[in-house]
Amino acid sequence: MMNGVFIxxxxxxxxxxxxxxxxRTALQNLPPEIKDLPLHIVPLKPFNTVGLPALRALLNDKQSHEDGASRESSGGEAVKPGFSLTGLAEELAAQERGLVLVMGKGGxxxxxxxxxxxxxxxELGKKVHLSTTDPAAHLAQTIEGNVPNLTISRIDPKEETRIYTEKILEAKGKGLDDEGLKLLREDLxxxxxxxxxxxxAFARTVFEARRSIVILDTAPTGHTLLLLDAAGSYHREMLKKFEESTPGKVKTPLMMLQDESQSKVLLVTLAETTPVSEAAALQDDLRRASIEPYGWVVNRSLSVSTTRDPLLRKRAQHEQKELQRIAGGLAKRLSILPLMTEEPVGVPLLKKLLRAGAQSPSP
Ligand SMILES: Nc1ncnc2c1ncn2[C@@H]1O[C@H](COP(=O)(O)OP(=O)(O)OP(=O)(O)O)[C@@H](O)[C@H]1O
Ligand SMILES: [Mg+2]
Known part of the structure; x- marks a missing residue:
C-alpha cells in the first residue's frame, strides 16, 4: 500500500x-523487488488521519472530513514563525564556536x-563542521560539491566499534595469555x-565545538536518547571520579549540552498530529536530562507556501492547529520552512530553502 500519494x-x-x-516519478521507479506486486494507492487526504471520523473518511475515500478544518482553524490569526535558520546562522557565526544538535523523528x-x-x-565565512550519523551517501547528495569553510564527517557505528575494539585490544591485550585474550574479545x-x-565519537564531536562551530545531525530518537543516556552515566561517573580531587574542573559532554551558550538543540517536526506529539515527548526527555531545546523547526509546511491548490490549502488550514500547539507553549522559538516543489538536495536548492524560510518575519 502506498500511502499519502498526492494527486x-x-x-x-x-x-x-x-x-x-x-x-509519479517515485511510483514509476519502484525497486524491482516490489515493482510487480499488487499495489493499492491511498491518496493524500486534506485532513490529519487521527481519530474515528478521520479514519472513517479515509476508508470511504472521502475527500473531506468536515468536523475538521473549519473548527480547527477557528483559533484566529495564522501562526507566524519567530526565527529563521538564516537568523540562527548569523547568531552562531558571530561566535567562534558552538554546537547545534538537530533532533527529531525519522524523515x-x-x-x-x-x-x-x-x-x-x-557562507558567512565561518568554519563549520557538519557531523552526521546518517549514511554518508545521502548527506553527500544533500550538500554535494565543495563548499568552502565546510567539512562533513560521519559517525559510523560499525567503524567506531572497530576502532574502539582495536584500541582496547592493543591497550589491554598486551600482557594477556591466550585465555585472557579470548575473554577480552568475548567482552568486547x-x-x-x-x-x-x-x-x-559523539563526545569527540561535542568537545570539538569548544574550538569551532559544529552541527550535529543526530539519528532518530532511539539512538539520540541512547547517546544522552550514555552521556548521563558517563557524566555521573566522571563527577564521582574527579570532582573530589579537582572540584569544578570536570567538563563532561552532558554539561556542554546543558549550557545553552555552548549548545543549542533544534527539534525538527512536521505540522502533523503524530510528529508533533513525538517531538513533544522528545522535548520532555531532553528536559529530564536538564537540556532545554533552543527552538523548534517545522519543516515541509504548507502554511508558509503560496499554494492555491484546494487540497493543499485545506491541509494548510489543518496545520494551524498543530502550529498553535507548538507556538502556544511547546516551543520557545519557532521556525517554519515551506514544503518545496523539489526535494532540497544540493547547494542551490538548500539556498532556496534558506531564502524561503528567511522571508518569514523575525521578532
Ligand atoms: N522543506 C522540504 N521540502 C521538500 N522536501 C523536503 C523538505 N525537507 C526535506 N525534504 C525531503 O524529505 C526527505 C527527508 O528529509 P531528510 O533526509 O532531511 O530527513 P531526516 O530527518 O534526516 O531523515 P532520517 O531520519 O532518515 O535521517 C528527503 O528526501 C528530503 O529531500
Ligand atoms: Mg537524516
Missing part, C-alpha cells in the same frame, strides 16, 4: 504540479535542516561496545 486536482499550481510529479528533515544551517554559516563482542564506541 493534483485540475490545478495550475506549481507546488501541486511539483508534488504530483514527485509521486522529518533533520539532515536537510542541518545541511542548510551549515551551508548558511559557511557485547552490544555495549557499540554503545560506548558511538558515545566516544
Amino acid at each position: 493534483a486536482s485540475s490545478s495550475d499550481d506549481s507546488l501541486a504540479r511539483g508534488l504530483a510529479d514527485q509521486s 522529518v528533515g533533520k539532515t536537510t535542516v542541518a545541511a542548510a544551517l551549515a551551508l548558511a554559516i559557511a 563482542a557485547s552490544p555495549c561496545t557499540e554503545e560506548v564506541a558511538v558515545f566516544h
Whole structure:
C-alpha cells in the first residue's frame, strides 16, 4: 500500500504540479523487488488521519472530513514563525564556536535542516563542521560539491566499534595469555561496545565545538536518547571520579549540552498530529536530562507556501492547529520552512530553502 500519494486536482499550481510529479516519478521507479506486486494507492487526504471520523473518511475515500478544518482553524490569526535558520546562522557565526544538535523523528528533515544551517554559516565565512550519523551517501547528495569553510564527517557505528575494539585490544591485550585474550574479545563482542564506541565519537564531536562551530545531525530518537543516556552515566561517573580531587574542573559532554551558550538543540517536526506529539515527548526527555531545546523547526509546511491548490490549502488550514500547539507553549522559538516543489538536495536548492524560510518575519 502506498500511502499519502498526492494527486493534483485540475490545478495550475506549481507546488501541486511539483508534488504530483514527485509521486509519479517515485511510483514509476519502484525497486524491482516490489515493482510487480499488487499495489493499492491511498491518496493524500486534506485532513490529519487521527481519530474515528478521520479514519472513517479515509476508508470511504472521502475527500473531506468536515468536523475538521473549519473548527480547527477557528483559533484566529495564522501562526507566524519567530526565527529563521538564516537568523540562527548569523547568531552562531558571530561566535567562534558552538554546537547545534538537530533532533527529531525519522524523515522529518533533520539532515536537510542541518545541511542548510551549515551551508548558511559557511557562507558567512565561518568554519563549520557538519557531523552526521546518517549514511554518508545521502548527506553527500544533500550538500554535494565543495563548499568552502565546510567539512562533513560521519559517525559510523560499525567503524567506531572497530576502532574502539582495536584500541582496547592493543591497550589491554598486551600482557594477556591466550585465555585472557579470548575473554577480552568475548567482552568486547557485547552490544555495549557499540554503545560506548558511538558515545566516544559523539563526545569527540561535542568537545570539538569548544574550538569551532559544529552541527550535529543526530539519528532518530532511539539512538539520540541512547547517546544522552550514555552521556548521563558517563557524566555521573566522571563527577564521582574527579570532582573530589579537582572540584569544578570536570567538563563532561552532558554539561556542554546543558549550557545553552555552548549548545543549542533544534527539534525538527512536521505540522502533523503524530510528529508533533513525538517531538513533544522528545522535548520532555531532553528536559529530564536538564537540556532545554533552543527552538523548534517545522519543516515541509504548507502554511508558509503560496499554494492555491484546494487540497493543499485545506491541509494548510489543518496545520494551524498543530502550529498553535507548538507556538502556544511547546516551543520557545519557532521556525517554519515551506514544503518545496523539489526535494532540497544540493547547494542551490538548500539556498532556496534558506531564502524561503528567511522571508518569514523575525521578532
Ligand atoms: N522543506 C522540504 N521540502 C521538500 N522536501 C523536503 C523538505 N525537507 C526535506 N525534504 C525531503 O524529505 C526527505 C527527508 O528529509 P531528510 O533526509 O532531511 O530527513 P531526516 O530527518 O534526516 O531523515 P532520517 O531520519 O532518515 O535521517 C528527503 O528526501 C528530503 O529531500
Ligand atoms: Mg537524516
